[in-house]
Amino acid sequence: MKKSSLEDVAKAVGVSKTLVSMVLNGKAGQYGISKKTEERVWKAVEEMGFKPNATARKLRTGKSNVLGLIVADISNPFYAKIARSVEDAAQKKGYHLLICSSDEDAKREADLISILADQHQVDGLIVSSTLEDATMFDRLYKQNIPFLLLDREFANEMFPSVTVDNRKGAEILIQHLIDKGSNDIGLISLSPSHLSSLKNRVNGYRDALEKNGISFKDELIREVSFASLREDISKEVEFLLDKSRQVKAIFALNNIVALYTLEAIHQKGLRIPEDVALVSFDDIELFKFTSPPITAISQPLEKIGEHAMEVLFTLMGNKDNQVPNNSADHRVVLPVDLMVRRSCG
Amino acid sequence: MKKSSLEDVAKAVGVSKTLVSMVLNGKAGQYGISKKTEERVWKAVEEMGFKPNATARKLRTGKSNVLGLIVADISNPFYAKIARSVEDAAQKKGYHLLICSSDEDAKREADLISILADQHQVDGLIVSSTLEDATMFDRLYKQNIPFLLLDREFANEMFPSVTVDNRKGAEILIQHLIDKGSNDIGLISLSPSHLSSLKNRVNGYRDALEKNGISFKDELIREVSFASLREDISKEVEFLLDKSRQVKAIFALNNIVALYTLEAIHQKGLRIPEDVALVSFDDIELFKFTSPPITAISQPLEKIGEHAMEVLFTLMGNKDNQVPNNSADHRVVLPVDLMVRRSCG
DNA sequence: TTGAAAGCGCTAACAA
DNA sequence: TTGTTAGCGCTTTCAA
Numbered sequence: 001m002k003k004s005s006l007e008d009v010a011k012a013v014g015v016s017k018t019l020v021s022m023v024l025n026g027k028a029g030q031y032g033i034s035k036k037t038e039e040r041v042w043k044a045v046e047e048m049g050f051k052p053n054a055t056a057r058k059l060r061t062g063k064s065n066v067l068g069l070i071v072a073d074i075s076n077p078f079y080a081k082i083a084r085s086v087e088d089a090a091q092k093k094g095y096h097l098l099i100c101s102s103d104e105d106a107k108r109e110a111d112l113i114s115i116l117a118d119q120h121q122v123d124g125l126i127v128s129s130t131l132e133d134a135t136m137f138d139r140l141y142k143q144n145i146p147f148l149l150l151d152r153e154f155a156n157e158m159f160p161s162v163t164v165d166n167r168k169g170a171e172i173l174i175q176h177l178i179d180k181g182s183n184d185i186g187l188i189s190l191s192p193s194h195l196s197s198l199k200n201r202v203n204g205y206r207d208a209l210e211k212n213g214i215s216f217k218d219e220l221i222r223e224v225s226f227a228s229l230r231e232d233i234s235k236e237v238e239f240l241l242d243k244s245r246q247v248k249a250i251f252a253l254n255n256i257v258a259l260y261t262l263e264a265i266h267q268k269g270l271r272i273p274e275d276v277a278l279v280s281f282d283d284i285e286l287f288k289f290t291s292p293p294i295t296a297i298s299q300p301l302e303k304i305g306e307h308a309m310e311v312l313f314t315l316m317g318n319k320d321n322q323v324p325n326n327s328a329d330h331r332v333v334l335p336v337d338l339m340v341r342r343s344c345g
Numbered sequence: 346m347k348k349s350s351l352e353d354v355a356k357a358v359g360v361s362k363t364l365v366s367m368v369l370n371g372k373a374g375q376y377g378i379s380k381k382t383e384e385r386v387w388k389a390v391e392e393m394g395f396k397p398n399a400t401a402r403k404l405r406t407g408k409s410n411v412l413g414l415i416v417a418d419i420s421n422p423f424y425a426k427i428a429r430s431v432e433d434a435a436q437k438k439g440y441h442l443l444i445c446s447s448d449e450d451a452k453r454e455a456d457l458i459s460i461l462a463d464q465h466q467v468d469g470l471i472v473s474s475t476l477e478d479a480t481m482f483d484r485l486y487k488q489n490i491p492f493l494l495l496d497r498e499f500a501n502e503m504f505p506s507v508t509v510d511n512r513k514g515a516e517i518l519i520q521h522l523i524d525k526g527s528n529d530i531g532l533i534s535l536s537p538s539h540l541s542s543l544k545n546r547v548n549g550y551r552d553a554l555e556k557n558g559i560s561f562k563d564e565l566i567r568e569v570s571f572a573s574l575r576e577d578i579s580k581e582v583e584f585l586l587d588k589s590r591q592v593k594a595i596f597a598l599n600n601i602v603a604l605y606t607l608e609a610i611h612q613k614g615l616r617i618p619e620d621v622a623l624v625s626f627d628d629i630e631l632f633k634f635t636s637p638p639i640t641a642i643s644q645p646l647e648k649i650g651e652h653a654m655e656v657l658f659t660l661m662g663n664k665d666n667q668v669p670n671n672s673a674d675h676r677v678v679l680p681v682d683l684m685v686r687r688s689c690g
Numbered sequence: 691t692t693g694a695a696a697g698c699g700c701t702a703a704c705a706a
Numbered sequence: 707t708t709g710t711t712a713g714c715g716c717t718t719t720c721a722a
Contacts, residue, residue, distance in 0.1 A: 003463070003488065005699055016709045021701060032707055051463035055403045056699030059714045064400070066443070066465070074444075075429035077422050084420035087446060096460070098411070099419075099444045101432060115441070118348070118396035120411070143348065259634060289604060291636030350715055361693045366717060377691055401715030404698045 004048045012044045013037075020045075024052060058121070067312070068116035068125040069099045070109060071150075077284045078255050079128065082150065085305025086126060093313060098122060104130045104192060104226050117145050124312045126150050132194050134159070146315035148308055153196045153331075160315060160330035162307045166197045166281070169297040169336040170204025171211075173279050174251060176295065178212050180344050182249035182277055185209075186240035188233060188261060189223045189253045201253050201281055220247065230260050237264035241276060249277035249344065255284045258294060277344035283337075293341035300334050307332045349393045357389045358382075365390075369397060403466070412657070413461035413470040414444045415454060416495075422629045423600055424473065427495065430650025431471060438654060443467060449475045449537060449571050462490050469657045471495050477539050479504070491660035493653055498541045498676075505660060505675035507652045511542045511626070514642040514681040515549025516556075518624050519596060521640065523557050525689050527594035527622055530554075531585035533578060533606060534568045534598045546598050546626055565592065575605050582609035586621060594622035594689065600629045603639060622689035628682075638686035645679050652677045 224232035252258035258280030283298035569577035597603035603625030628643035
């Protein structure tokens with residue numbers, strides 16, 4: 001069974017391809033095509049089960065209704081939720097998503113960006129970037145390819161982005177710990193630690209200490225590697241919870257770190273929150289079910305997708321007109337919520 | 346900055362588009378292009394940062410290196426893991442994935458299949474289908490579009506598929522419960538219950554009872570709706586754990602059901618496993634961290650992706666030759682593992 | 691060893 | 707109110 005083309009439909013109806021194309025694109029009125037002809041076209045389209053070839057259309061118009069989404073790891077529930085949120089928002093506008101995982105690998109991410117932008121020529125690109133320098137995005141900008149940074153941004157650049165208020169979130173979280181009586185709070189970060197989201201969380205941590213007149217101790221900030229999370233975290237938990245340090249609470253900088261930290265604490269035979277409190281950024285479903293449930297900062301995931309699409313949509317409409325990509329309108333920072341559970345008393 | 350085309354490269358080197366195309370596709374040797382010319386072409390390609398336009402290529406050759414993946418919900422960690430597994434396997438062969446969620450909605454799934462197959466004309470389609478009848482896939486078969494069913498299949502059809510041994514898995518799981526002393530075992534299924542994976546799990550449950558001479562009680566099989574899981578499950582847990590029924594264990598048919606069941610049991614103030622045991626199909630990371638950790642059947646997720654790509658790859662190579670889609674070689678059933686944790690004593 | 695030309699299926703400018 | 711034609715960027719005959 002061969003797929004039918006515009007030409008087949010045109011022949012069947014006895015009109016030109018042009019006319020069929022016009023009807024299909026809802027321009028029958030605009031071109032003053034007679035109602036009767038239009039109906040005959042629709043009927044044939046229906047009967048033949050004709051579906052316009054998106055590839056040909058893309059080649060001609062430059063529009064494919066496909067967007068690229070690059071995240072660190074689609075199997076991380078946090079990104080999976082974000083992806084779903086973006087998918088839903090995109091779907092409402094008739095777009096679909098090419099989803100790729102970069103594994104926080106700069107080379108891989110750069111490759112993916114190039115493949116999606118240069119080869120597949122997606123209409124727009126949404127990236128939760130692991131890159132440290134912005135040249136890749138400068139290039140996209142110069143190439144006039146609409147793109148949007150998600151979750152992470154670049155310090156000195158004004159690229160369009162949708163992020164959450166990481167700094168404020170961390171501050172609220174730490175303030176909560178302090179209110180609960182913890183003063184010596186360990187922090188477990190992870191590399192690549194240049195990520196804006198992580199940096200801002202550390203800043204929020206410092207803000208909270210400062211506001212409460214607690215002195216900042218460099219040695220309480222630990223960093224583990226993405227490649228060897230489990231072992232590193234076990235070691236750092238050991239380090240932080242050494243009696244000499246009097247650490248009574250640990251701030252895990254993201255959901256995965258929180259999980260391994262929880263595991264490490266359990267393995268040491270310590271109780272949460274009696275022996276040590278635990279809080280995390282990136283609230284995930286799982287945190288409701290752990291023992292004990294973990295207090296965390298929750299991000300407005302549905303909003304993230306909605307805003308992402310809204311901004312990107314604007315950008316895509318503005319491909320070659322005056323509104324510059326670096327307009328402040330194109331930088332959205334969403335508020336976060338503190339989810340209080342039982343992991344800090 | 347405009348993207349460069351084959352023509353630009355050709356002009357820069359002073360040769361024809363044909364030649365550049367040949368070089369780019371690694372056919373320089375095959376056509377006897379001189380080493381010197383080839384080098385000049387590569388140099389120009391490099392300098393100009395030329396990337397072949399995948400859309401144009403697709404239009405000409407029919408190949409896009411894009412596959413479609415349709416799952417119920419990409420934010421369900423089970424599907425997220427599967428997606429990642431497929432992504433990795435696909436990536437190794439140079440393919441990327443258009444990922445869509447159907448929300449177990451038949452209409453939506455059918456639409457997605459049509460959009461991916463007919464409009465975007467993906468090279469292949471991987472579907473974890475929620476459909477009850479197979480006409481959609483009959484159509485794909487007739488259209489010669491390579492596709493593969495994942496996780497779920499159709500009872501009387503021999504479509505290519507990669508599934509796990511749901512029946513055996515459920516049997517092992519229930520046997521484990523019986524060994525631990527449970528005889529009256531409730532089962533919480535969910536609609537759409539026509540899914541082969543779910544049906545087979547119920548069959549496995551019956552197999553185990555039968556082998557142990559335990560009489561099957563219809564009223565112990567409960568079904569909840571995908572749309573109102575939480576409330577339904579709360580009700581069914583209430584029903585099953587009513588004293589009159591003496592149910593000492595509950596089998597949750599998938600991961601989401603398990604979570605809500607866990608929640609419902611906790612809310613009733615009952616202890617697991619002392620008051621009631623709980624087991625689940627679909628092992629997910631989370632089950633290691635719940636209180637108590639949940640005994641479950643684990644599926645070989647990486648293998649699923651690998652086999653999926655292997656089968657699909659064969660199919661794609663066989664688009665129009667003799668090997669029929671319904672060859673037994675194209676139906677893979679993978680074994681599963683019992684992960685014993687603390688939720689059944 | 692290389693090039694010219696046709697054509698994949700569509701849309702849009704222009705003509706009628 | 708409808709049709710003709712060119713061309714998006716590529717690959718692939720066929721010819722030289």
